[in-house]
Amino acid sequence: MSKRKHSKEFKLRLLKEHAENGVSFYQLEKDNNLSFGMVRHWFAAYIAYGEAGLICSNSMLCRYSAELKRRVVEEYVAGGISTLDLAHKYGIRAENTVSKWVRRIPHGEKRSSPYLCVNYLQA
DSSP states (O other): OOOOOOOHHHHHHHHHHHHHHOOOHHHHHHHTTOOTTHHHHHHHHHHHHGGGGGSOOOGGGOOOOHHHHHHHHHHHHHSSOOHHHHHHHHTOSOHHHHHHHHHTSOTTSOTTOTTTTTTTOOO
16 A cells, blocks of 8 residues: 545545444545554544544644643643544654654653653654
8 A cells, every 4th residue: 555645535435434424434544545543533633623634634744842742741741641642742743753752752761751841752
């Protein structure tokens, strides 16, 4: 499967098929030669942002400050909230972005330190 852009209309059509006909995300991905998890990602974006969440975007436009990264990771480390919920809460388009920030904490560091992000999550 190659990396390609899909129109908002295409994404909406698949999400409608899921909602109205009960077709699973897996089946939609298989039938349309899509990567595993792609339709689920579109569904989460649609739930969080409506149709605007389905518009193709350039990830180079998504820049987040070191302060936001620090706040998000500290909230994740404190527990009780998933990376997906944090992405929705702070308007971060991709859950994976939050996961990457969390993984940047060195394994030897105490993950509960209030200063954990200062050096590792610079903008």
